[in-house]
Amino acid sequence: MTTPRTFDELVAEAADAPVEGWDFSWFEGRATEERPPWGYARAMGERLARASAALDLQTGGGEVLASAAELPRLTVATEGWPPNVAKATALLHPRGAVVVASPEDAPPPFADGAFDLVTSRHPVRTHWAEIARVLRPGGTYFSQQVGPASAFEVVEYFLGPQPERTRSARHPDAARAAAVAAGLDVVQVRTARLRLEFHDVGAVVHFLRKVIWMVPGFTVEEYRDRLRGLHEQIGREGPFVAHSTRFLIEARKPAA
Template sequence: MARTFDDLVAEADAASVDGWDFSWLDGRATEERPSWGYQRLLSRRLTEVSAAVDLNTGGGEVLAGIEEISESRPPFPPTMAATESWPPNAIRASRLLHPRGVVLVATEDRPPLPFTDESFDLVTSRHPIAMWWTEIARVLRPGGTYLGQHIGPATMIELTEFLLGPMPDKGAQYAPDVQRAGAEAAGLQVVDVRLERLRAEFFDIGAIIYFLRKVIWIVPGFTVEGHLDRLRELHERIESDGPFVAHATRVYFEARKP
């Protein structure tokens, strides 16, 4: 028997959205992955430096996964730190990363970073909401590298506009040229920038609700109650037409401090 709209909504609205693990969506949604393979690339870069920090580490899942794919033992440099500003994620990341020798630093959601000048050979970040280029440049050692996978412009725009209406300028601050300009203004030399648009499919309304509760920048201020009519309409569309298709955008970004 097909599950009702109310059943799917109740299940997704009650699910925990702490951390950056999306396994709850297994079998309910899919998303293409960027061609550059960020986690494996990060694993290799960490073996080449003596001190690194991962900014906005979420629940620590990306760094924890390095241990499984790394061909180096230990997989992290002698000095390895991570930062996180959302308390539930900071707690989760601390529990996950401390046994692996990574120091988790709980931070404010604004500059400055709590590190001295020229502390790290490598600064990394996956899906930061804001880029603190001046701070990144400050904590990098001369010759050091910033490596990141960023949100791109108009990511999941189809889902945003279904619930909120037309938003032609959504995510303009994440455009590759804007990101490049910010890094260069901070004194960094941009080495590589790439943009990819990746297909995502949602197979039921519960998957969409869970995703929007977890990835809060897609529909800012999202609540089930506040968007109930449009969610019901979207549920009916999926039931009649099949999966809802949207597209994530991702930017690979690498820069160097002279």
């Protein structure tokens, strides 16, 4: 019989694990998340195969873009975090894609009408007016985004109850309105609420170190008591269950 790993062992391992990129293989056997029904990576790949010039905003480590079977002749990705820029460059340059280091809050540094497809998976912020600017007439923006109150069971375990304005941020209705205000035609919006399970406290630590906006400034030292309590709760009750929210939005720039 395997001896259960101690709190200190689980936390120390998670605190030392690398967090760059959007590779979530570290969670295998330790956490599970239900996937959205629309299959973003597959649907993105289909659109990339039909595009002539594509831009992937906030690409992370480039893993999702690199999963496409075929990339357009002109493919550009932007990323703001230096470790991710290096990882994306190593992954995407062999595919002929260019990686541009650009802060996530900065407008994309490209000419008007440069791309017929702009994609983004889980952007921190969507610059709708700038997306409309860099799209060619008839071009498409295709994005999977984090929805309102996503994984807030985790957030509120550490931070306590959140105000309604925080819980309702990132709502798909607001994204739809912003797209229309930028002059884009919304083709589709789909939403999903997905089950998320953490099987040990180390998975929670790694999640909060990787998704840094969930509990801003998270450190093991500051939250050690809450983490120990969570470790004991999981031991008594089983996996810690949360629910992530996602929405898919596709918008098109009207043809000239």
